Amino acid sequence: xxxxxxxxxxxxxxKHKPEPRPKTPREPKATKPPxxxxxxxxxxxSPVKPSLVLLPPKARGLKxxxxxxxxxxxxxxxxxxLTAAAYVVVLAGTAGAQAELDKEKTITNQATAYLAQxxxxxxxADGFIERKVAVGTxxxxxxxxxxxxxxxxxxxxxxxxxxxxKTAPADSPCMSSSPFAPSTSLGCVDVAxxxxxxxxxxxxxASLNKNKDMLAEPYLTESTVTEGGISFKFxxxxxxxxxxxxxxKFKPSPEELSSIDSPTAATDSAATGTExxxxxx
Numbered sequence: 001x002x003x004x005x006x007x008x009x010x011x012x013x014x015k016h017k018p019e020p021r022p023k024t025p026r027e028p029k030a031t032k033p034p035x036x037x038x039x040x041x042x043x044x045x046s047p048v049k050p051s052l053v054l055l056p057p058k059a060r061g062l063k064x065x066x067x068x069x070x071x072x073x074x075x076x077x078x079x080x081x082l083t084a085a086a087y088v089v090v091l092a093g094t095a096g097a098q099a100e101l102d103k104e105k106t107i108t109n110q111a112t113a114y115l116a117q118x119x120x121x122x123x124x125a126d127g128f129i130e131r132k133v134a135v136g137t138x139x140x141x142x143x144x145x146x147x148x149x150x151x152x153x154x155x156x157x158x159x160x161x162x163x164x165x166k167t168a169p170a171d172s173p174c175m176s177s178s179p180f181a182p183s184t185s186l187g188c189v190d191v192a193x194x195x196x197x198x199x200x201x202x203x204x205x206a207s208l209n210k211n212k213d214m215l216a217e218p219y220l221t222e223s224t225v226t227e228g229g230i231s232f233k234f235x236x237x238x239x240x241x242x243x244x245x246x247x248x249k250f251k252p253s254p255e256e257l258s259s260i261d262s263p264t265a266a267t268d269s270a271a272t273g274t275e276x277x278x279x280x281x
Contacts (some may be wrong), residue, residue: 184236
């Protein structure tokens with residue numbers, strides 16, 4: 001607001017200064033805690049710092065010994081605990097193995113008792129298998145003579161007439177044109193008959209010699225001129241193709257052969273198991 005003043009001079013308008021605004025109060029600053037300075041560490045003249053030990057040397061040694069004894073006892077107790085834990089583990093494994101062994105022994109004893117109870121049946125079965133072995137062995141060299149006779153007649157292309165065909169004894173080998181060569185025949189047959197002429201007999205022997213699968217070593221032993229032609233006799237061997245193979249039907253299987261000794265093996269295994277259990281105890 002302006003005010004006008006009068007006086008000797010011209011009137012001048014004066015301006016009033018505005019009143020100052022009140023200042024907003026400021027928050028007081030937080031007081032900082034005083035910094036406490038640690039006193040400097042004393043500097044020792046020697047690298048070994050002094051210590052205050054009021055116990056006599058004897059008491060200090062006794063305390064050290066007690067501490068050592070206590071540590072040794074703790075270590076001993078720890079080792080004893082580890083040993084006990086290992087023993088428990090081993091004992092549990094041994095008990096499990098012993099239980100399995102007892103179970104197997106029980107099964108073996110039951111099987112042995114069953115075999116002993118049915119021993120007569122087993123003996124009969126063993127005897128039957130042994131008889132099959134004997135029959136199969138006896139028929140290993142059995143010859144199908146019909147095959148041999150059929151092969152001889154098949155080689156007769158000259159019109160010869162056979163009057164006799166006999167099996168030679170087993171201990172009489174077939175005669176051969178090569179006496180020093182090993183014989184290839186398993187048996188021998190004596191044949192007698194008649195032919196129109198000598199050439200027919202020679203052709204018959206040559207034809208028999210061509211059949212290498214069934215026949216072997218045909219050998220003319222006798223030829224006589226008669227009114228009706230030529231009477232002849234010859235021997236001829238047969239190979240393994242003439243075998244009847246009947247023995248194969250009677251041969252027991254490997255399972256049957258192994259079953260003959262199975263009761264003895266079961267008894268031996270039971271005895272071995274008993275000895276093993278006694279040794280483990």
